[in-house]
Amino acid sequence: MDLKQIKSLIKVVYQYRIDEIKIQIGETTIYIKNKISQLVEKNNNKEQYYSVSDSEEQFNEQNGYFTIRSPMIGTFYRRSNPNQDPFVKKGDNIKIGTKICIIEAMKLFNDIESEVSGKIVKIFVEDSTPVDYNQPLFLIKINN
Structure with missing residues (x-):
């Protein structure tokens, strides 16, 4: 599966x-x-x-929020190179399929795209830091 x-x-x-x-x-x-x-x-x-931690439970789909989680273990990058702007910032409106970050795993760079349309409320991870599988990356306020 x-x-x-x-x-x-x-x-x-x-x-x-x-x-x-x-x-x-x-x-x-x-x-x-x-x-x-x-x-x-x-x-x-x-x-x-x-x-799901208690603090995350208050931000669930029933309340109009969605947490985008890491699909793999790797290193989280908010931009494609250090001289460029981040793909997305807090407050940005995004659509399904918007590239939101890159996760590098075993020298492969994997584009991570949004699964929902909405506004970025919180970014849980700092740029260039390791992430675990299923770790929260972004909190999105879902568009109605």
């Missing part, structure tokens, strides 16, 4: 208020528990836990 499929599944669980779901594909098992806002992924007997 790829990251886009997992994100879509999480959105469905959240949208329809499903309390818990378990999916097993080959050696990978994914658990999503909505009530405690926690995603647990088991792969080759290793477990990874991803939680």
Whole structure:
């Protein structure tokens, strides 16, 4: 299961208020528990836990906010080179598909695009710093 499929599944669980779901594909098992806002992924007997903190819960889709998270481990860059302006700044209005940052992983530079249209409310990560998988990058106030 790829990251886009997992994100879509999480959105469905959240949208329809499903309390818990378990999916097993080959050696990978994914658990999503909505009530405690926690995603647990088991792969080759290793477990990874991803939680939404209490402060983030006040900024959820029901309240008109969306958190863009890192799809991978790597180094976060707000601009393509140090002499250029950042792709986006706090207060910018963005559309779906707008390039918002780059994450470098294993010498590959991956463009990260917005999944929603809205206004950037907060940037959680400093330029040129390491990020973990699923780490919050941007908080977006969704356009209605």
